[in-house]
Amino acid sequence: MDEKRATNLEEVWLHFDPHKPLPANSKYYVERPGNALQRLQRWLLREQPSPKYFYSGHRGAGKSTELNRLIADEKIQGKYIVIPYHISDYADPMNLSHVDIIFSMGTQIFSQYTSEEGYGKKLPKALLNELEGWRGRIEEKVKTVDKTVGASAEANLNAFFLKALGWSKAEETSRKQIRQILEPRLSELISTINLIIAAIIAQEKKQVLVVIDDLDKPPLEKAKEVFYGYHTILMQPTCGIIYTVPSAIFFASEYAALRGQSFFLPNVKLHPPGKPNEKLPAGYETMRNFFSRRASYELIDDKALEAAATASGGVFREFARLIRTAADLAIEANREQIAPVDVERAEAELRNEFTHFLTPENYETLREIERNPHYKDPVKLSPLLHNLAALEYHNDQSWYAVHPAILPLIRELNGNATN
Numbered sequence: 071m072d073e074k075r076a077t078n079l080e081e082v083w084l085h086f087d088p089h090k091p092l093p094a095n096s097k098y099y100v101e102r103p104g105n106a107l108q109r110l111q112r113w114l115l116r117e118q119p120s121p122k123y124f125y126s127g128h129r130g131a132g133k134s135t136e137l138n139r140l141i142a143d144e145k146i147q148g149k150y151i152v153i154p155y156h157i158s159d160y161a162d163p164m165n166l167s168h169v170d171i172i173f174s175m176g177t178q179i180f181s182q183y184t185s186e187e188g189y190g191k192k193l194p195k196a197l198l199n200e201l202e203g204w205r206g207r208i209e210e211k212v213k214t215v216d217k218t219v220g221a222s223a224e225a226n227l228n229a230f231f232l233k234a235l236g237w238s239k240a241e242e243t244s245r246k247q248i249r250q251i252l253e254p255r256l257s258e259l260i261s262t263i264n265l266i267i268a269a270i271i272a273q274e275k276k277q278v279l280v281v282i283d284d285l286d287k288p289p290l291e292k293a294k295e296v297f298y299g300y301h302t303i304l305m306q307p308t309c310g311i312i313y314t315v316p317s318a319i320f321f322a323s324e325y326a327a328l329r330g331q332s333f334f335l336p337n338v339k340l341h342p343p344g345k346p347n348e349k350l351p352a353g354y355e356t357m358r359n360f361f362s363r364r365a366s367y368e369l370i371d372d373k374a375l376e377a378a379a380t381a382s383g384g385v386f387r388e389f390a391r392l393i394r395t396a397a398d399l400a401i402e403a404n405r406e407q408i409a410p411v412d413v414e415r416a417e418a419e420l421r422n423e424f425t426h427f428l429t430p431e432n433y434e435t436l437r438e439i440e441r442n443p444h445y446k447d448p449v450k451l452s453p454l455l456h457n458l459a460a461l462e463y464h465n466d467q468s469w470y471a472v473h474p475a476i477l478p479l480i481r482e483l484n485g486n487a488t489n
Contacts, residue, residue: 114140122305125315148276208252444469
């Protein structure tokens with residue numbers, strides 16, 4: 071990844087990709103106020119068996135970037151064999167099941183530990199023999215759906231796990247059939263995973279830590295089904311696990327099952343609760359640093375930079391989107407610097423996206439949030455937090471704000487309501 075500072079607007083467009091998490095040692099990284107993951111790191115380094123944590127934050131808050139830094143930490147590496155992966159590489163987040171999560175976990179632990187691209191280690195022969203028996207039982211059932219399973223005379227465990235990684239992304243009919251085959255065998259699958267974990271711990275004298283990213287991508291109801299309905303199953307592997315989850319799933323009575331195991335990555339606070347016009351200098355400085363790590367200040371007007379920070383709500387991905395769009399608009403206008411009008415147009419584009427899915431009831435809830443930053447109706451808040459129409463911040467207690475791009479619409483409604 072080229073991490074030079076942009077010296078022209080074409081490079082600004084390139085360097086402000088809102089969908090690329092930063093690697094652990096990126097020069098683009100900006101420390102937000104307070105050490106974002108220090109608490110989670112502290113929890114993981116304590117002596118405890120198989121810690122499980124549910125890691126959340128708004129989409130685009132920087133969760134993947136912070137995870138990359140966490141798993142590269144020397145103390146974490148010293149205590150754990152770390153197995154990180156993105157669930158979206160092996161399953162469809164829009165149609166995710168607990169079976170996909172558990173099965174992908176098993177395949178990733180085995181593959182990353184034994185492959186040359188991973189740790190390149192060997193498991194005990196007795197365990198490999200046991201795994202071969204388990205593979206045969208699974209293949210015998212699955213080959214009724216996937217005719218290529220077990221077809222090769224040279225098939226082995228590595229080939230099996232490689233093949234198995236594609237099952238969760240198979241076409242819908244096959245995927246459902248394979249899940250139906252695997253689900254009654256989940257207890258056996260988890261026992262098999264735990265045998266692999268135990269062997270790794272015995273050989274390495276370290277615990278195993280699985281880090282699963284992109285689990286915040288499924289639709290909210292699907293996420294609730296997986297994490298509430300199958301919480302007990304997700305806790306059974308005998309290794310440490312970090313599950314990334316949508317922050318909105320914590321707004322329900324079922325959240326009690328996750329309490330004490332949850333960690334929220336906060337957005338950057340740009341104003342105090344309920345006072346959007348009162349700027350917090352530390353927050354704005356963080357957003358300025360975000361820009362200056364990637365591009366020269368000469369490429370953006372000061373007022374445009376402040377406007378982009380305000381419109382982002384302190385969400386890094388939203389800020390990157392706004393800057394990227396504004397840079398493209400400036401290029402279109404044959405300017406060499408992003409002007410306030412470019413940010414205004416970029417914000418208008420973002421605002422229009424919200425109008426496509428917000429309902430009259432959503433607008434009414436957002437009006438309530440603007441009046442009361444401590445609004446507490448989990449049923450109404452949950453979907454708005456999931457789609458970023460409402461944003462969550464933390465002081466001594468949580469508080470909420472309307473996404474700044476939507477505020478003109480809400481204030482227009484409030485004006486109409488008083489006329």
